[in-house]
Amino acid sequence: MRRLGLSIYPNHSTIERDKQYIELGAKYGFSRLFTCLLSVDGDKEQIMHSFKETISFAKQCGMEVIADISPRIFKELNISYDDLSFFADLGTDGIRLDMGFTGREEAQMTYNPYDLTIELNMSNATKYIDNILAHKPNLDKLIGSHNFYPHRYSGLSYSFFEECSLKFKNANMRTAAFISSNDATFGPWPIMEGQPSLEEHRDLPIDVQAKHLFATGLIDDVIIGNAYASESELKKLSEINRNKLTFSIEVEEETTDLERTILFNEPHFYRGDVSDYLIRSTQSRVKYKAHNFPSHTTRDIRRGDVLIENNGYGQYKGELQIALKDMKNSGNTNVVGRIREEEIRLLEFLNPWQVFALSEM
Structure with a gap:
């Protein structure tokens, strides 16, 4: 312990x-x-x-x-x-x-x-x-x-x-x-x-x-x-x-209630097929595949941003991601929050298949 x-x-x-x-x-x-x-x-x-x-x-x-x-x-x-x-x-x-x-x-x-x-x-x-x-x-x-x-x-x-x-x-x-x-x-x-x-x-x-x-x-x-x-x-x-890496995030004003549910009430783990650009938590897109994810807050993406794919990404809608690099936004990704600046370095310690959580600042 x-x-x-x-x-x-x-x-x-x-x-x-x-x-x-x-x-x-x-x-x-x-x-x-x-x-x-x-x-x-x-x-x-x-x-x-x-x-x-x-x-x-x-x-x-x-x-x-x-x-x-x-x-x-x-x-x-x-x-x-x-x-x-x-x-x-x-x-x-x-x-x-x-x-x-x-x-x-x-x-x-x-x-x-x-x-x-x-x-x-x-x-x-x-x-x-x-x-x-x-x-x-x-x-x-x-x-x-x-x-x-x-x-x-x-x-x-x-x-x-x-x-x-x-x-x-x-x-x-x-x-x-x-x-x-x-x-x-x-x-x-x-x-x-x-x-x-x-x-x-x-x-x-x-x-x-x-x-x-x-x-x-x-x-x-x-x-x-x-x-x-x-x-x-x-x-x-x-x-x-003390046992689950939990990132404190500041939530974007336009984030919907459903997106907040995904952020804070759904379990997350780092999908094992690793990308250089994103940490992907994909179970929410399965659970909420029939739900509506309207577009909002589609500014370009920075390392440490928390993302949920909107309707524009088809079968990917509802998937939660954390950005590992700065990226262009196609308009199909909602920026729903951002990890506390002092905690962004902790992304280095999150490994594939590892469970993690998010909490609101």
Whole structure:
């Protein structure tokens, strides 16, 4: 099951404010919580006091809690990789290794007696994961997540993201990546220019970022990296279909009621005999072959336009299409809507025979 997650940074906030955010997230179906021990200073007792109450509350709200750490934190807190009792006492469900060990240690950690999940840093293209797998870890307790990047222009390129993610998906491991709230104001570090994994997401609407990650098929869990996202952002994310690619469209004014029924109430799949120009969903032309599709809005076609063939196309009338290229309009095609500009790139992730849906902006 694909999940949504939040991030909190207790050393930059208050217990009460974090609880309010966690409760709001739980209301909208968020079930993962990321927190960070990398920027924490102080002894074990202070850290336990700051984090434990909030983590306990998150678990009461049904959230899985993962804490980000590094070998430096192990050393500073006098923790050994073969004794993870500190994190069990803290109440976490697992730890994320921002920087790894040699491979043997990570594998050994997956057999810890506290049933803690070990999450690996996915944002590297080395043989790191291969080395860990060679040491025969408990794969049921091993997952991965990408880094986030508060500094503008420092985020991952899509090609690098894809290369790294495939290493983990090919090993059948659960994966996660971060998106960025446009309303949040802080993270673990002083610099805050958004906090996504992918650089191209930095200024996009939050729901488009999530749709993109899910559409790649490479990411199982999407986590908001910065705090605090607004309630409207949480609501938008909760309404995303995490398993069916759904394009938000703006409907043309002259679109008929029947065409709206085809757009939003009929099932759609990408017909398998592929065209360079069109994604074709053809079942509506069969169901509505006896209906009238008068001509309207027959301007020339742009990539991202949503189309329904009118009476002029004979047996094709009623067929729904999405334009992949700019084209001349013969007058036999009604332009009934247009995909939200930020989502047009998602057409690259729709494959032949794949089911998809449309929703009105």
